[in-house]
Amino acid sequence: MYKMVIIDDEPTVRSGLSDYLDWSAYGIELSGTADDGDTGLELIERVKPDIVLTDVMMPTMDGISMSREIGERLPETKIVFISGHSDADFLRSALQIHAADYIFKPVKRKELQKVIERVMQDLQTKEKERQLLMDMQVKLMQSMPLLREKFLMSLLRDVVGKPEGLREKLAFLNLELPLESPYLVLVFTIDDSEEVLGGRSEQDKQLLSYSILNVIQELIDHYLKGYAFENRTAEYVGLIFLDDLAEDSEASLLLLAEAIRDNLRLWLKISVTIGIGERADSISGLPASYRHAREAADQKWYLGKNQVITMDSLEIGEPGSNRFDSEQSDRLLSGLKSGDRGRLEMELESLFEPLKQIRKNGFKYARHVGLQLISLAGRVLLDLNLLTREREEREEWALDRLLKLETMVELRSFVTKYLYDICSCIQEKRSSSRSSNVIERIQKFINEHFARNLSLAEISASVYLSQTYASLLFKQETDETIYEYLMRVRIEKAKELLRDPRVKFYEVCELVGYTDPSYFSKLFKKITGLTPSAYRDQQY
DSSP, rough: OOEEEEEOOOHHHHHHHHHHGGGGGGGGEEHHHHEEEEEHHHHHHOOOSSSEESSSSOOOOHHHHHHHHHHHHTTEEEEEEEEEEOHHHHHHHHHHHHHHEEEEOOOHHHHHHHHHHHHHHHHHHHHHHHHHHHHHHHHHHHHHHHHHHHHHHHHSOOOOOHHHHHHHHHHHOOOOOOTTSOOOEEEETTTTTTHHHOOHHHHHHHHHHHHHHHHHHHHHHEEEHHHEEEEETEEEEEEOOOSOOOOOOOEEEEEEEHHHHHHHHHHHOOOOOEOOOBBBBBBGGHHHHHHHHHHHTTTTHHHHHSSSEEGGOOOOOTTTOOOOOOHHHHHHHHHHHHHHHHHHHHHHHHHHHHHHHOTTTTTHHHHHHHHHHHHHHHHHHHTTTTOOOOHOOOHHHHHHTTTTOOOOHHHHHHHHHHHHHHHHHHHHHTTTTTTTTTTHHHHHHHHHHHHHHHHHHHHHHHTOOOHHHHHHHOOOOOOOOOHHHHHHHHHEEEEEEEHHSSHHHHHHHHHHHHHOOHHHHHHHHHHHHHOOHHHHHTTO
């Protein structure tokens, strides 16, 4: 209900206006009457009405003077003048104080109805505007955290504007960020984010994000000063500003980072890698500090997860000659086709070790190499007619899984195991078709010809197999290489010869297939633990 008061020095007018209309039907409550401007002003101060019906000419304080007071104290109150005077000067005065309307006496019911309807429409319009404004203010306050986050994100990406405009935004958002204070940015990335976030509902994700920010912000407030916010999925930012450059500021910063890492692990059971950016002299240097912090956090690719990484701890290298070239590809292809796991292991070692030296864009480059290796394995299976539907599905899974790995150790282990599995598949295929006496034939040939300067090519040719396949077959069946077996046969024969004191040391060396006595002596000691002479002495 809207409140209304009637002010007129004539009792009959006051009484008549009070009963002239059914005010409640218009949503109006008659809250009182007064007989003059001064008493009317007291009533208005007390009641604070929405509508005032007032006479213009009154003995002590006229309606014009009273209305001026009302305009200063209650500017939203609607004033309708009622007068028996048609003086133009009074009409002009009423218009100057923004009167809602003006009615001449004697008041006619229809005219009064129209005036009241117009006033009510105006009041309702104003009420809607006020309500809309209030709703907008409520929504603005509700969205204030989002506005702050959006503004803080912009500081990491945009060139800072004019100080005046920036100060105005900071005041509006109630953010304490001195323009000329030294700053520093921390970046927190969730390790294994696919596993951490993948199985959660949207509500659980939001709850986890809130909890992470709460932990980070509380610890920032404890150690230093600044703000925490979510910059993107699985990445949070701590914007730290320092009042001074105290000697222990760096120590406090590292303590803060370690405390955040440890508390997130303790309370939320998640691991994070933290990158610390370089110091910025003012708020305008935040974008550069953020880039440095991101680059530092990205280096978990080779430094590992759950680390606190600073830019000055990194040595940035270039890919240079460490790229995966066609020669390496051909060697890996050959090793895979032969099913030679040992050779494959050697090639992978020579490939992955240099990749550790690639710091700039190493994350993307090493991942690309991994994808190439998995595709290369698929090509080998296709060439050998071993690419089944099951293998195709496993390759698709491997390619997808590789894109989710976050460290060099993980990638190397994953790719190595995958390629070893391909080797096993090829070995299994070939083992089912090879002759059962091949190993015996190789051993027999070595036993008969060990005294010669045997080569792997000659041994393999004796059983009509390639060097690679013969080596693989022998290793798989006996768990030792052909050369290891040859060496064992020679050493055993050397032991036999050394038991005969008539045979000279150099003769023993030659009789078992070695031309260099020094090398033979070292080899004999490595295997038996004794030099040839010590072994001979031990026999007597």
